[in-house]
Amino acid sequence: MDNTQDLLQYESLAFFGKINASISHELKNIMAIISETAGLLSDLSDMASTGSPVAPDMLTSCTASIAEEIERGFATIRQMNRFSHSVDTPVQSVNLADVLALVIHLTGYLSFAGKVRLKPCEAPKPVVLTCPFLLQAITYQALAHAFKTAEAETEIAVSFQPRNDQAWRIVLTGINGTELQDFPDTITRRMAQSIGVTVHGDSPAGRLELEVPQTLEIGQPEQSSTATPNGSEG
Amino acid sequence: MKVLLVDDEEKFVRMLARRLDLRGIQAECVYTGAEALSLVEKGEHFDVAVLDVKMPGLGGIDLRRKMGEIDPQMKFVFVTGHGSDIDYKIGANEAAFYLPKPLNIDELIKALGKVTGVSPEDTDSQH
Numbered sequence: 001m002d003n004t005q006d007l008l009q010y011e012s013l014a015f016f017g018k019i020n021a022s023i024s025h026e027l028k029n030i031m032a033i034i035s036e037t038a039g040l041l042s043d044l045s046d047m048a049s050t051g052s053p054v055a056p057d058m059l060t061s062c063t064a065s066i067a068e069e070i071e072r073g074f075a076t077i078r079q080m081n082r083f084s085h086s087v088d089t090p091v092q093s094v095n096l097a098d099v100l101a102l103v104i105h106l107t108g109y110l111s112f113a114g115k116v117r118l119k120p121c122e123a124p125k126p127v128v129l130t131c132p133f134l135l136q137a138i139t140y141q142a143l144a145h146a147f148k149t150a151e152a153e154t155e156i157a158v159s160f161q162p163r164n165d166q167a168w169r170i171v172l173t174g175i176n177g178t179e180l181q182d183f184p185d186t187i188t189r190r191m192a193q194s195i196g197v198t199v200h201g202d203s204p205a206g207r208l209e210l211e212v213p214q215t216l217e218i219g220q221p222e223q224s225s226t227a228t229p230n231g232s233e234g
Numbered sequence: 235m236k237v238l239l240v241d242d243e244e245k246f247v248r249m250l251a252r253r254l255d256l257r258g259i260q261a262e263c264v265y266t267g268a269e270a271l272s273l274v275e276k277g278e279h280f281d282v283a284v285l286d287v288k289m290p291g292l293g294g295i296d297l298r299r300k301m302g303e304i305d306p307q308m309k310f311v312f313v314t315g316h317g318s319d320i321d322y323k324i325g326a327n328e329a330a331f332y333l334p335k336p337l338n339i340d341e342l343i344k345a346l347g348k349v350t351g352v353s354p355e356d357t358d359s360q361h
Contacts, residue, residue, distance in 0.1 A: 025288070028315035028335050029243050035336035036249035043256050065245055111242075111288045 008194055011187045015137045016087075022109040023080045030073045037065050079105045086132045091216055094135070096126035096168055100158055103136055107143045114147045119159040126160040126168045129215045131195050138197055139170060141188045142208055146172055149179035163211060170210040177203035235352050236279070237261040240270040240297065241286035241313070246335075250284075253339055259346070267292025274301045280308055281350045284342070287314040309349035313337060 041062050044054045082102050097118070104116050146156045154174050161169040180201035184192060192199055195216055200209040237254065239261050241247045251261040262280070264270045267289055274280070283301060285294035292300075298310045311331040331345040347353055 025315045029246065032315065032335035032337060033243060033246045033249065036246055036253065036339075039339055040249050040253050040256075043253055047256070062249075065249070069245070111290050111293070113290075 008190060011191065012133065012137065015140070019083055019106055019140075020080070022106070023076060023083075026076050026109045027073060030069050030076065033069045034066055034073075037062050037069075076109075083136070086136055089132075091129065091131050093127055093129050094132045096128060096160055096170060096212065097121050099132060099135055100139060100170065103139045103143060104158070106136075107140060107147065110144060110147065112147050114150050115153070115155040116143065117155055117157050119157060121160045124162070126162070128168055128212050130212060131216065134191050134195050135197065135212065138184075138188055138192050138195075139210060141185070142172060142183065142199075142210060145179070145183045146175045146208065149176040149182075150174065151176065165214065167211050167213045170212065172208040172210075173206060175206045175208055177201075177206040180206075180208060183208065235259055235281050235346065235350055237346065238270060238273070238280040238283040239263045240265075240267065240283060240289070240294070242266065242289045243286070250337070250339075250342075254343075257339075257343065259343070266290070267294070267297040270297060271300055274304050274308070279305060281352075282309040282311060282346055284311045284313060284346075287312050311342070311345050311349060313342075 041059070044058060044062075048054045079102065083106060086102075097120075100118055104118060107113055107116070143156065143158075150156060154176075156172055156174045159171045159173075161171055163169050180203045183201065184199050189199070191197075192210075196213040198211045200211065201207070202209075237259060239247045239251055242265055244263075244265050247263040247265065251263050254261045262273075264273065267285075268291055270283065270285075271292065283298070285297055287294040289297075294312055294314075298312075301308055302310070311333065313333050313335055315335045331349065333342060333345060
């Protein structure tokens with residue numbers, strides 16, 4: 001498989017599979033808690049039927065736990081639904097804040113997920129015409145990389161900055177600057193190039209910027225790599 | 235039989251410990267690999283550790299290796315919410331039993347009995 005278009009399609013499918021695997025893991029954990037709690041209720045019921053006393057607060061605690069996990073399950077399914085529907089339309093206008101909110105939820109299912117703070121964006125809204133699925137994939141990989149390399153308890157801050165009338169910048173700060181040279185990987189770089197997103201890393205500042213064009217030109221040629229002053233590639 | 239339960243899903247571990255307790259099996263709960271390792275490093279002995287495979291920080295497979303070096307007598311059972319064939323093969327190579335979530339309590343107890351050589355009927359059952 002050496003055709004660029006085929007590779008991009010396969011890599012996109014691989015990303016879709018990776019996200020669904022992490023969601024299924026989350027749902028399995030939720031089911032496991034509900035299963036154990038239901039099992040405990042069954043055990044307590046058996047105890048009661050033999051005349052052993054059962055503390056009411058134990059029953060209350062169990063039922064509350066089941067209710068909480070069901071709500072957690074629904075929240076997870078909502079994110080899965082949003083992610084699944086992000087491929088409905090290949091190119092559409094999206095609010096970057098909504099994209100990042102979904103990506104933050106999805107990266108939260110990673111075992112190494114850290115703390116993220118999404119800063120609210122003042123007017124105007126950061127709306128761009130792009131491929132939502134690929135943009136999600138790129139920002140997901142950026143955040144996952146930040147989590148993997150961040151110091152424990154570090155909070156990654158995400159904000160948006162307009163860049164003239166042509167683009168918006170998604171800015172991640174609080175990153176381990178020494179690891180920025182490893183991002184983006186080849187697959188993420190290819191995805192970024194396909195929708196005109198450029199990646200700028202500022203290692204001393206621990207800052208990563210994803211520049212997203214306001215409008216995606218269909219069929220635009222792949223951008224050649226250009227080094228920014230601190231050596232990162234775009 | 236003294237059991238150590240290690241999983242970052244606190245509710246899951248607490249419910250499981252309660253169910254094991256009702257069946258006369260003493261279980262201690264910790265929620266990170268680091269906590270579990272610390273207990274063993276301090277000299278706490280457990281007959282068997284039930285480990286979640288994927289946890290933040292020190293995961294189940296590395297934890298099993300580190301605890302096994304400190305206490306070679308300790309036995310291990312893995313539990314996991316992951317389901318790939320690769321996960322299963324890795325887990326099956328690393329521990330005596332590899333159980334998928336959601337757990338079946340009777341299968342877990344059977345597994346605990348098999349790895350420790352203690353029959354479930356030998357525990358002081360209150361259930």
